[in-house]
Amino acid sequence: MSNTRLTRKNFLQSMLALGVAACIAPMSAVAADAYPNRPIRLVVPFAPGGNTDLMARILGQSLSEELGQPVVVENVAGANGSIGASRVASAAKDGYTLLFGTAGTQAINQSLYKSLSEKNLDDYEYLGLVAYIPNILVVNESRVPAKNVAEFVEFAKQQAEGLSYGSPGAGSTIHLSAEMLGTTADLSLLHVPYRGSAPALSDLMGAQLDFIFENITPAMPFVTSGKLKALAVASEERVAALPDVPTMIESGYDNFVTGTWNGVLAPKGTPAEITERISAAVIKSAQDPDFQKKVAEMGGQPRAMPPAEFKRYTQDEYKRWNAVIEAAGVEKM
Structure with a gap:
């Protein structure tokens, strides 16, 4: 008698589980189909x-x-x-x-x-x-009188204490681009981290920094207005918005593509x-x-x-x- 009751109980539990599963599957499909709601x-x-x-x-x-x-x-x-x-x-x-x-x-x-x-x-x-x-190398000409990357590197090597550059923080592509140039050209550089690009660009225009490897987007208005000088873009090809600015590759630095x-x-x-x-x-x-x-x-x-x-x-x-x-x-x- 107990075996009969147990079997019947198991049967009811199985049917209940099947019913729940049958309900859940369509609900999951509906949830996916309804995305996003x-x-x-x-x-x-x-x-x-x-x-x-x-x-x-x-x-x-x-x-x-x-x-x-x-x-x-x-x-x-x-x-x-x-x-x-x-x-x-x-x-x-x-x-x-x-x-x-x-x-x-x-x-x-x-x-x-x-x-x-x-x-x-x-x-x-x-x-x-x-x-x-892409990133772009920009300078304040009142501090760095360079018209191209070659003149920039020559000027940098003449400075006993090296050149200073800003970035929105250690590890940004802006910071690492400058370090990459420093390593490649054997330059002594001073990194000045900021809380964002805006204050770094402000200090560059205020002649408190020498240069920045900035993302082209925030730097471009200052370049087109003449407030900053663009020496090179770190892209494989020239940027349509700044067609007269050469690439770092054109400037003699093979594979220098950062951004x-x-x-x-x-x-x-x-x-x-x-x-x-x-x-x-x-x-x-x-x-x-x-x-x-x-x-x-x-x-x-x-x-x-x-x-x-x-x-x-x-x-x-x-x-x-x-x-x-x-x-x-x-x-x-």
Whole structure:
């Protein structure tokens, strides 16, 4: 008699489990199909007003149109972007918290911070690269009377105490570009870190610094107005917005290509149905002529790199910047 009751109980439990599973499966499918049904956060791991912030807001508008929901840019600055990036890596895997990643967060910090490593690159789903922003070497001619890179290097070597340069912080592409030139040309340089590009550019114009390797976007208005002198762009080819400014390669420095880039990432483990939907929207936005025009006006180079290629690119960038950091002897933090 007890065996009969036990069997009947097991039967009822099995039927109940099957019923629950049958309900859950369609609900999961509906949840994926319904994505997104509320606003999406796009985390910018730097302060408002900078190059990455401006690019994120341009992309956010396009993504909002593609996904049918508001894309809200949230600035979470600190530690060369690693604080904001870490916050996204540990966020819910539901597609509502995304990272607007950069060369710093995805390729440099892993070699710079003791708490990170190359393994950190696997904490994300790579959804698409959208833009590349080259760096540009600018000087205040009242302090550095140079018309080109050769004259800059010659002048620098004549200064007993070396030249000073600013950056928005240790480990930024701006800092590492200057260190790269110092290593290559055997220059003595003094690094002056700031809390952002704006105060560094202000001090350069105020003749309190000698030069900066700045992202082209914030530097370009000062170059076009004549307040600062551009000696070279660190891109493979000349920038359309500044056609008369030669590249570092043209200036005699082979393979001197530095800058930052921007792409969209999600926490590792976000369902494929969701990442595929976001990725399609990211790539479509990056290919939009209006977006590309705005990027070019900022001095950037539009990109529309799909997930697998974006991930490989990030890994190659990690290796390249790690070599720069080791050659310059930059101390880990």
